[in-house]
Amino acid sequence: MTAFNRTALEEVLKKRFFYAPSFQAYGGVAGLYDYGPPGCALQANIIDLWRKHFVLEEEMLEMDGSIMTPAEVLKTSGHVDKFTDWMVKDLKIGEIFRADHLVEAVLETRLDGDKQARKAEAEGSVQPEKNKKEKKKGKIQTAVKLEDSVKADYEEILAKIDNYSGIELGAIIRKHGIKNPETGNDLSDPVEFNLMFESNIGPTGHLKGYLRPETAQGQFLNFKRFLEFNNDKMPFASASIGRSFRNEISPRSGLLRVREFVMAEIEHYVDPNNKDHPRFNEIKDLKLRFLPRVIQDEGKTEPIEITVDEAKIVDNQTLGYFLARIQLFLTKLGIKSDRLRFRQHMLNEMAHYACDCWDAEIQSSYGWIECVGCADRSAYDLTVHSNRTKEKLIVRESLAEPIVYEKTVLEINKKVFGPKLRQHAKSVEEYLTSLNEEQLEALKKSLQDGNGGTKVPGKDGNQYEITNEYLSINRQTFTEHVREYTPNVIEPSFGIGRILYSLIEHVYWTREDDEQRAVLSFPPRVAPFKCLLVPLSNNPAFTDLVADLSKRLRMLSIAIKVDDSSNSIGRRYARNDELGTPFAVTIDFQSVNDGTVTLRERDTTKQIRENVDTILQVLKDLVEENVTWEKVMELYPTFVTQQLE
Numbered sequence: 001m002t003a004f005n006r007t008a009l010e011e012v013l014k015k016r017f018f019y020a021p022s023f024q025a026y027g028g029v030a031g032l033y034d035y036g037p038p039g040c041a042l043q044a045n046i047i048d049l050w051r052k053h054f055v056l057e058e059e060m061l062e063m064d065g066s067i068m069t070p071a072e073v074l075k076t077s078g079h080v081d082k083f084t085d086w087m088v089k090d091l092k093i094g095e096i097f098r099a100d101h102l103v104e105a106v107l108e109t110r111l112d113g114d115k116q117a118r119k120a121e122a123e124g125s126v127q128p129e130k131n132k133k134e135k136k137k138g139k140i141q142t143a144v145k146l147e148d149s150v151k152a153d154y155e156e157i158l159a160k161i162d163n164y165s166g167i168e169l170g171a172i173i174r175k176h177g178i179k180n181p182e183t184g185n186d187l188s189d190p191v192e193f194n195l196m197f198e199s200n201i202g203p204t205g206h207l208k209g210y211l212r213p214e215t216a217q218g219q220f221l222n223f224k225r226f227l228e229f230n231n232d233k234m235p236f237a238s239a240s241i242g243r244s245f246r247n248e249i250s251p252r253s254g255l256l257r258v259r260e261f262v263m264a265e266i267e268h269y270v271d272p273n274n275k276d277h278p279r280f281n282e283i284k285d286l287k288l289r290f291l292p293r294v295i296q297d298e299g300k301t302e303p304i305e306i307t308v309d310e311a312k313i314v315d316n317q318t319l320g321y322f323l324a325r326i327q328l329f330l331t332k333l334g335i336k337s338d339r340l341r342f343r344q345h346m347l348n349e350m351a352h353y354a355c356d357c358w359d360a361e362i363q364s365s366y367g368w369i370e371c372v373g374c375a376d377r378s379a380y381d382l383t384v385h386s387n388r389t390k391e392k393l394i395v396r397e398s399l400a401e402p403i404v405y406e407k408t409v410l411e412i413n414k415k416v417f418g419p420k421l422r423q424h425a426k427s428v429e430e431y432l433t434s435l436n437e438e439q440l441e442a443l444k445k446s447l448q449d450g451n452g453g454t455k456v457p458g459k460d461g462n463q464y465e466i467t468n469e470y471l472s473i474n475r476q477t478f479t480e481h482v483r484e485y486t487p488n489v490i491e492p493s494f495g496i497g498r499i500l501y502s503l504i505e506h507v508y509w510t511r512e513d514d515e516q517r518a519v520l521s522f523p524p525r526v527a528p529f530k531c532l533l534v535p536l537s538n539n540p541a542f543t544d545l546v547a548d549l550s551k552r553l554r555m556l557s558i559a560i561k562v563d564d565s566s567n568s569i570g571r572r573y574a575r576n577d578e579l580g581t582p583f584a585v586t587i588d589f590q591s592v593n594d595g596t597v598t599l600r601e602r603d604t605t606k607q608i609r610e611n612v613d614t615i616l617q618v619l620k621d622l623v624e625e626n627v628t629w630e631k632v633m634e635l636y637p638t639f640v641t642q643q644l645e
């Protein structure tokens, strides 16, 4: 197989209108893309599989929430203050970069240069001369050997690149002389930039809003309804598929970093005291490629292949269960398992709410890219929304055995307290009721030490004399029949566009013939079109048969594409190989005479010829992945029509 060539792939994707820059006639806007017919169908099929794999399989409660979100919601969730990235500016021309991405790109380029230089040195060949002008501009792309300590420093920085604060990124930029690679100009210090698109709701401009940066908040705010819908049973999950918006600083990697994208998110609610998963056994033998924090700390990037249980590094069973289910989903789509890994977040890399977090990263020509984030968000979101709105977002669990416990409690003697303290009563009461058990015991002691009297501060800051007459502090026994708790949330969050693009790279290859024809080997389930219907030519003799077969294929819900253009059959097959269409039914003169048609498979280009009924049944089984093409080849005689290929 020939080496991967991104430019050639991009050409195919453009030609076949998988996707294209939006508003291109007006010059386009970075990070905005339109999906064409095959892109749309591919995305719909990925979402369909996602729904079956997660929502149906796990009986999740799906919702479709509003995109426009009042600012208050995102202020409470922490996004207004913390959903930021660091940007740097070219001090001369004003070009903007995302600071961590720029550091990563520059250091990777330098390490590549180092690799080439070391290789040249080992082979005894002459090291390429540094282009003096380029070097002056800071654009060192030629093979330059680095000192060992510098190389190690770069490698360590890259292993922890998602982990740095703005100040640290600024220090790295200065220490390693990082400049704008295009102009060689100096860069500003990193500045924080909020990624949310701001808007106003309604004509007055008084109600500030944001386009949601994730679907999660809408799900949390419906928690009470979900729980009721689920007959108060725990654990359970809600799910949502929809668009999210992020004003990315400098989107440069095609569909991988865009400003508007489809997310599929699951919020799985668990008891914080028991994060086991009832179906953990089903995935316990599955091996995953883990890149835990400890390995990254050593500056290494080689994952270990091991089961969740063996790994002993995933915080809890539910999180581990979802990592395994994510792997099963992605590989079912056609993602290659040796190009998939699960990377644990470093401690300062974790989102403000998370207590453990793993990214499913997929390797493409852009490197290892996070395509699914899987975080334990703890009780953070439900707690902050509940505190802000005073709506109880909790679970009430009836206890089989009541819980009996003792507690130090304060009782205020209102008859004395109010009349004695008069206008200061409220302020002192506020102070007293804010005391915890330990502080109450201390107060009790100081009342005893002071022969029944002591001074306490009011909330207003002044000191007030109180006595034993005002209040009592005692140990009391309580019995609880219901336990109340705020669930923890495990959240797998999928970026559908990133998965879609990575999948395209994984299934792309070219035939080893003169024309180097491109093929996209999508599994039948996700392929945009399942079957190409081709009459040998536009001879009217084929018209009725094409119409009849189209109708029958439609009735079987098989997405077809009829190609009765005047191109050669070979060209028409090639066009559909580029679309990733796995099968083709061809109608020729023999079909008109004896009712047989051929069925061609995309990857092998082999065909079988059988009567229409048999072909339709085989095709249906193939499309539904009930049978493999290998099996079909065993059952029926196959051939390749050279002149057609």
Ligand SMILES: Nc1ncnc2c1ncn2[C@@H]1O[C@H](COP(=O)(O)OP(=O)(O)OP(=O)(O)O)[C@@H](O)[C@H]1O
Residues within 6 Å of the ligand: 246, 248, 255, 256, 257, 258, 259, 261, 263, 370, 371, 372, 373, 493, 494, 495, 496, 497, 498, 499
């Ligand atoms: N700008 C984007 N373009 C396309 N997909 C995105 C983008 N940002 C996030 N996603 C997708 O949404 C998923 C969940 O979002 P999450 O907030 O975890 O991403 P993130 O950590 O901000 O991503 P990154 O660090 O790459 O910016 C990601 O795994 C990814 O698939």
